[in-house]
Amino acid sequence: MKFPSILYRRDRPPLDDTELKDKHWMHIRHHPGSDWNKKDDLPDYTKIKIDEEQSCNWGKLSMAYWVRWDNQGVYKVDYGIVSYSVRSIRKTGKYGFSDHTLSLSHRPEDNNYSHCIFLLNDKLNRTQRRDLRMLVKRNAVVAAKPHEEPSIFEYLIRLFILRLRLWIS
Amino acid sequence: MALVQSDIIGDTSSSVFSRQKAEYCEVRRLSESSGFPHPLAPEAYILKIPLKEENDFRNMANLIGISTLTCKIVDPVNTQANTSEIGDFKIHGSIKLSVQFEKLSALGYPGSVQHDFELPNLTSIKLSRKLLVFLDKLNIYPDRITESAEGGISLVFYSGNYRMYFEIYNDGEMGYIAENAKVGKTLDNMEVKSIPSAQRQIKRFLDSSR
Numbered sequence: 001m002k003f004p005s006i007l008y009r010r011d012r013p014p015l016d017d018t019e020l021k022d023k024h025w026m027h028i029r030h031h032p033g034s035d036w037n038k039k040d041d042l043p044d045y046t047k048i049k050i051d052e053e054q055s056c057n058w059g060k061l062s063m064a065y066w067v068r069w070d071n072q073g074v075y076k077v078d079y080g081i082v083s084y085s086v087r088s089i090r091k092t093g094k095y096g097f098s099d100h101t102l103s104l105s106h107r108p109e110d111n112n113y114s115h116c117i118f119l120l121n122d123k124l125n126r127t128q129r130r131d132l133r134m135l136v137k138r139n140a141v142v143a144a145k146p147h148e149e150p151s152i153f154e155y156l157i158r159l160f161i162l163r164l165r166l167w168i169s
Numbered sequence: 170m171a172l173v174q175s176d177i178i179g180d181t182s183s184s185v186f187s188r189q190k191a192e193y194c195e196v197r198r199l200s201e202s203s204g205f206p207h208p209l210a211p212e213a214y215i216l217k218i219p220l221k222e223e224n225d226f227r228n229m230a231n232l233i234g235i236s237t238l239t240c241k242i243v244d245p246v247n248t249q250a251n252t253s254e255i256g257d258f259k260i261h262g263s264i265k266l267s268v269q270f271e272k273l274s275a276l277g278y279p280g281s282v283q284h285d286f287e288l289p290n291l292t293s294i295k296l297s298r299k300l301l302v303f304l305d306k307l308n309i310y311p312d313r314i315t316e317s318a319e320g321g322i323s324l325v326f327y328s329g330n331y332r333m334y335f336e337i338y339n340d341g342e343m344g345y346i347a348e349n350a351k352v353g354k355t356l357d358n359m360e361v362k363s364i365p366s367a368q369r370q371i372k373r374f375l376d377s378s379r
Contacts, residue, residue, distance in 0.1 A: 033315030033323075035272065041350060045334050046315050046323035049286060126338070129319065130346040130358055138353045 001075055001149075004066055004159075006166070009113045014106045022087035025059030026104065026116060027067040027143060029079040043082045043140050048133045050102065054118040058106065059083070061114035061166070063158050064143040065150060073111065081143040088139035089118070095135050098122060102132070269301045272314040276322065287320030290339045296364070297322045297337050303368040309375065311335075326371060331356070331378035335371060343367055347374050 032044035057067040064083060068076045086104060093099035103119045124132065144150075150158070276289050289297075297314070301324075304310065313325035321338035330351035337343050343361040348354060357374070361367045 033313065035313050035315055040313075041332070044315075045332075045346075046313075046325065046336075047318050049318045126319075126342060126344050127358055127360060130334075130336070130344060131355065133318075134346055134348060134355055134358075 001065070003069060003073055003075075003111075004063070006162070007062060007066060007069070007112050007114065009108050009110050012108065012113055014108050017103075017105055019060075020058070020086050020104055020106070020116075021060075022085065022090065024086045025064075025083045026056040026086060026089065027059055027062070027064045027081055027083050028054065028056045029067045029076060030082050031076075031079050032146070038145065041137070042080050042142050042145060043137055045133065045137050048136050050118065050129060050132050050136060051120045056084075056104075056116050056118065057112070058114040058116050060169075062112075063155075063162055065155070066114075069112070071109065071111065077149065078146050080146045080148075082140040083143045084136070084139055084141070089136075092132070092135065095131075097128075097132060097135075102136075269305075269310060269314060270298065273297055273301070273322070276314070276316055286316075286318050287339060289316055289320070289322050292341050293321040293337045293339045296341065296343070297324065299364050300324070300335075300337070300367055303364055304371065307368065307372055309371060324371075326375060328375055328378040331374070333371065333374045335361075335367065345370060345374075347378075 028043075030043045031047065032040070032042065033046055036044050057064075064081050067081055068079055070076060089102050089104060091099060092101045098121075101120070101122045101124075103121055104116050105119055106116050109115045273294060276294065301311075309326075311324040312327045313323070315323050315325070317323040317336045317338070319336060319338060321336055324335040324337070326333040326335070330349055331347065332350050333345055333347040335343070335345040344359060345361065345367075346358045347356040349356060359370065361370060
């Protein structure tokens, strides 16, 4: 797969966090443990992070599969892709946390304009952190398993829709 | 590592050791297919076999089912830093336990995993070994042994639709979360203070989820 030129930042400024709408999706590349089997749950709970080390790609600006490109321009096909609605990340209030426990911020990088990070706004103890990670696991939608790739047709359709959406906005 | 005899490489049939010379034999699997020794950690400790009687090594190695070995005879009196890190408990000849130890040995080396979080340190690895020995006494073995994104080791237990993620953190704290994965419901989420308590909680989870 060729690196998508849409991802380059090209001096574009970060977008305001209010641009992150509840209906938008965030994509994360997820590497399950070495002893993970295909029959096991995805995402792998043991590998879920909830602090700001967790990067994600904003679905408004990129395709889910592009999250497999790393900073060095390497496409990591052995990573799975999990997606979250922005709503599911923000609305943690009904699960015993405050509604601002997790938030998202747009932090574009030179070769990834869609780059965002998770922000953990509350100080949580270990028990709460396990609970929140479990919540994140349950809210995940698996976009692709490790080594799973779209067909060329599917890829082109998705690319067309993304370009159209960006052009309209 | 203190050696009373130089390294011996060969198959078990040609190796004859005497208890007068050593009490332990350190065993490393050479097979590439098993992933050991790890390319970035060729000195990774795999299994330490106590020699009970003369020539006992061959019997023990056959029991474990390893035919090609690199063997080091370790003097238990002059144990140096490398071997003292292994732990202060006695390892017995459980085959399943040795497999668990192999998995654990692969964790905690820089570059051994592709994740961008804190690797398991000696504290979490030692505690995990201790817990595995305790669980072995009850014939309980985790389905997965892996690194935790929180820094430390995760032992994962499956029982039908139920999951238990037992985490041993690098600062020595322990805790677990158990869930019914089918309905997406958390069953329990607790801190654990000691290894015997951890053993009890894991047994209780497995008993109640059957």
